Amino acid sequence: MPYEPPPYLASLTLAEIAALVADRNLPPVEGWAPKVIGESHMVIAADGTWFHEGGVIRREAMVRAFAGLLTRDAEGHHWLVTPFEKLAIEVEDAAFIATDCVRADGALAFRLNTDDIVIAGPDHPLRAAGTADEPALYLDVRRGCEARLNRSTWAQLAEIALAEGAQDNGWQVTSQGATFSLLP
Known part of the structure; x- marks a missing residue:
């Protein structure tokens, strides 16, 4: 199914914006306790560009998918979390x-x-x-x-x-x- 980006914010009411927020189904990362902890070899640059092993991740769908798995712990470390792995990801400024x-x-x-x-x-x-x-x-x-x-x-x-x-x-x-x- 092709990806449909949300409409321009300026054309929406708060109720419509809230409905878009509610429709976003994120993975239940908080409930996962993966046993494998490792390194993702990924970096999110200060300008928001995602890299893997030095190369730019060009597929926007991949970036959106990874972004849904992203967490930051109390020490400020960022992680990509799946049911099976918790992988460190370097974030230069903000995710x-x-x-x-x-x-x-x-x-x-x-x-x-x-x-x-x-x-x-x-x-x-x-x-x-x-x-x-x-x-x-x-x-x-x-x-x-x-x-x-x-x-x-x-x-x-x-x-x-x-x-x-x-x-x-x-x-x-x-x-x-x-x-x-x-x-x-």
Whole structure:
């Protein structure tokens, strides 16, 4: 069956976005306890490109499949988990890249480079890092993994914040009742 990417976020209501999020069936990685632990020889570069043994993984379907198996432990190590193996994967910055942002019905929705959609809120907070000269914003995605907002998505979020009076509220945005600072 051919892959159908989700529609543009700007054309959707929050209910439609939430339905897309709910329709994403992820493997039950949390319930798996593989006995084999090893090395995947994979790297996720800071720009979101996936590599295996030095070569770029060009099949987007493979990247989406691997992304559904990704976790990060309390020590900050990333893993690809299957029922049979737990393989270390090197992540240079964040496991995902947020490539689009929209305000919909009081929430901020983000599309990732894997076409996953995440709605910021108490379960998926935004985190400001970096410096004032080089800010970096991260979105909690799942299982400890984060998405870094790329430059254009950061600009979209800044425009939303400005339209909502960010200069008066200390550069904060809200989503699903949670408030997040955009300043490191």
